[in-house]
Amino acid sequence: MNFFENALLLDIFGGLKTTAQHLFFRKSDTVQYPEQAREPSDRFRGMFRLDEERCIKCTLCAIECPINIIFIDWHNEKNELGKNEKMLDRFDVDLKRCMFCGLCEEACPTVPKSIWLRTKTYELGTYERNDDLYLDINKLTTWDDKVRPFTIVEQGE
Amino acid sequence: MELSDGFINYVLIPAAKAFIFINIMAVMAGVLTLFERRILAFMQVRKGPNRVGFEGSLQWIADTIKLMFKEDIVPTKAEKLVHFLAPVLVVVPALTVFCVIPWGPEFTVRLPLLGRITTGGYATDLNVGLLFVLAVTSIGIYGIILGGWASNSKYALLGGLRSAAQLISYEVPMGFAVVSVILMSSSLSLVEIIEAQRRFGMWFIFPGLLAFFLYFLSGVAETNRIPFDLPEAESELVAGFHTEYSGVKWSFFFLGEYANMVTISAIATTLFLGGWLRPFPSVQALSFLDIVPGAAWFLLKISVFMFVYIWFRATFPRYRFDQLMALGWKTLIPLSMGNLVLVAIAALGGRRGLNTLGTILWTLFGVSMILTLRARSSRRSLAARTPIVNAVPGVLEVSR
Numbered sequence: 001m002n003f004f005e006n007a008l009l010l011d012i013f014g015g016l017k018t019t020a021q022h023l024f025f026r027k028s029d030t031v032q033y034p035e036q037a038r039e040p041s042d043r044f045r046g047m048f049r050l051d052e053e054r055c056i057k058c059t060l061c062a063i064e065c066p067i068n069i070i071f072i073d074w075h076n077e078k079n080e081l082g083k084n085e086k087m088l089d090r091f092d093v094d095l096k097r098c099m100f101c102g103l104c105e106e107a108c109p110t111v112p113k114s115i116w117l118r119t120k121t122y123e124l125g126t127y128e129r130n131d132d133l134y135l136d137i138n139k140l141t142t143w144d145d146k147v148r149p150f151t152i153v154e155q156g157e
Numbered sequence: 158m159e160l161s162d163g164f165i166n167y168v169l170i171p172a173a174k175a176f177i178f179i180n181i182m183a184v185m186a187g188v189l190t191l192f193e194r195r196i197l198a199f200m201q202v203r204k205g206p207n208r209v210g211f212e213g214s215l216q217w218i219a220d221t222i223k224l225m226f227k228e229d230i231v232p233t234k235a236e237k238l239v240h241f242l243a244p245v246l247v248v249v250p251a252l253t254v255f256c257v258i259p260w261g262p263e264f265t266v267r268l269p270l271l272g273r274i275t276t277g278g279y280a281t282d283l284n285v286g287l288l289f290v291l292a293v294t295s296i297g298i299y300g301i302i303l304g305g306w307a308s309n310s311k312y313a314l315l316g317g318l319r320s321a322a323q324l325i326s327y328e329v330p331m332g333f334a335v336v337s338v339i340l341m342s343s344s345l346s347l348v349e350i351i352e353a354q355r356r357f358g359m360w361f362i363f364p365g366l367l368a369f370f371l372y373f374l375s376g377v378a379e380t381n382r383i384p385f386d387l388p389e390a391e392s393e394l395v396a397g398f399h400t401e402y403s404g405v406k407w408s409f410f411f412l413g414e415y416a417n418m419v420t421i422s423a424i425a426t427t428l429f430l431g432g433w434l435r436p437f438p439s440v441q442a443l444s445f446l447d448i449v450p451g452a453a454w455f456l457l458k459i460s461v462f463m464f465v466y467i468w469f470r471a472t473f474p475r476y477r478f479d480q481l482m483a484l485g486w487k488t489l490i491p492l493s494m495g496n497l498v499l500v501a502i503a504a505l506g507g508r509r510g511l512n513t514l515g516t517i518l519w520t521l522f523g524v525s526m527i528l529t530l531r532a533r534s535s536r537r538s539l540a541a542r543t544p545i546v547n548a549v550p551g552v553l554e555v556s557r
Contacts, residue, residue: 010529
């Protein structure tokens with residue numbers, strides 16, 4: 001039987017059949033990246049995001065940061081009830097050194113987290129790293145106006 | 158000014174035809190690269206180049222321009238003259254062969270200055286056309302060997318030597334396969350072979366199926382194409398004989414390879430698929446197919462072969478070198494000799510003998526095709542037949 005199969009070149013024709021099926025019946029799996037992109041999963045770890053309202057200025061994220069790239073300054077201010085309230089002077093993240101370890105997010109005691117990385121933005125390339133990748137409080141809370149809105153893969157072109 | 162007939166017939170027309178054929182050849186090689194990349198991509202469930210022009214249709218022009226402007230690097234210790242000559246030695250024979258390849262039957266045109274001219278759809282019809290083709294294509298291998306040697310690089314030298322060994326091994330079965338066609342056509346002229354197929358009423362692939370397989374397989378091996386691309390095996394020899402080449406010289410090797418592919422396809426078409434003839438040239442019921450010009454049939458058949466080349470490339474992994482030699486010497490050469498004997502005996506019996514041989518071969522081929530098409534994954538699927546076991550015994554115990 002083995003000789004019979006070899007003499008009739010069944011293995012060779014079988015291989016050719018497989019590739020022919022790919023040619024005619026399989027659609028390309030390629031995603032044309034700049035025009036299309038796949039949506040990352042929900043637990044995707046992307047760009048930073050800070051919610052100033054939720055933040056209690058405890059500086060735990062800055063303490064926990066292994067390379068100390070989070071810089072927080074605050075002062076006390078009397079609010080309308082006459083109590084002291086912490087006000088942020090500065091909340092900077094030196095993103096160009098960040099390794100996206102997520103320890104700051106883990107350390108954050110508020111529920112829900114006030115600093116988190118689970119955004120779906122990963123297009124962080126810039127031409128000026130010192131200007132664009134050093135995020136102050138404004139940039140941290142408003143960057144999503146500036147990045148390209150996320151496109152979901154459409155089938156075909 | 159009155160031009161003499163001799164000048165027109167022996168200088169002007171051949172020169173014009175040579176010019177046309179060489180340009181067709183060069184453009185074909187370029188377009189082929191595009192088709193190859195696209196079809197290969199589809200077979201590998203990719204998209205391939207689709208940016209330049211409509212769906213990447215101008216990619217080959219962009220590639221050509223890029224190659225023209227690349228820096229031409231010659232290694233310091235290379236043999237400069239041979240290093241320069243080797244690519245030329247590859248391209249010139251590959252293009253020369255095209256002067257004997259018949260694209261169509263004789264035709265008559267009216268030209269403004271020259272009047273009515275009757276000429277063949279081929280640059281020339283040599284009475285030893287087939288020998289000429291075999292001889293000239295073999296010269297191209299010198300270019301590869303010399304290029305490999307002159308680069309002063311181990312990889313390049315190994316590639317060149319492999320190419321030489323491969324050519325010697327596979328030229329023999331190819332020769333035998335060609336001889337079996339000569340037995341059927343009793344002529345070496347390519348035009349005459351096509352006419353013989355018209356008289357026979359059937360393409361020679363019918364009685365010569367085995368010879369056809371042998372010829373095409375040896376052809377793939379001789380053009381150094383996958384699965385026989387040992388001379389330029391990138392996982393072993395970087396790029397083989399053209400490791401040290403760049404720019405236009407490299408593109409000459411490339412052009413030579415594709416030109417050789419077209420040549421092998423064209424000869425296979427001429428010998429086995431009836432050249433410019435329509436399918437079943439003797440059946441009157443199909444005579445409406447004659448409105449398609451002969452050159453179009455020829456181009457169509459060549460395209461089928463080129464597709465098969467690309468198909469092979471997408472399908473088969475590369476042979477190991479000893480496997481390559483074993484296939485050549487232990488399988489193909491005995492097979493081609495046996496085939497020669499069979500065809501010779503059948504040819505003694507004239508048309509009936511050849512028809513009998515053809516019927517037997519095509520029955521076997523049909524059985525093989527039916528088995529292949531019927532084979533679902535159940536026949537081949539190892540996963541279905543093999544029980545799943547712990548692949549590396551002991552690993553689980555250690556990790557505990």
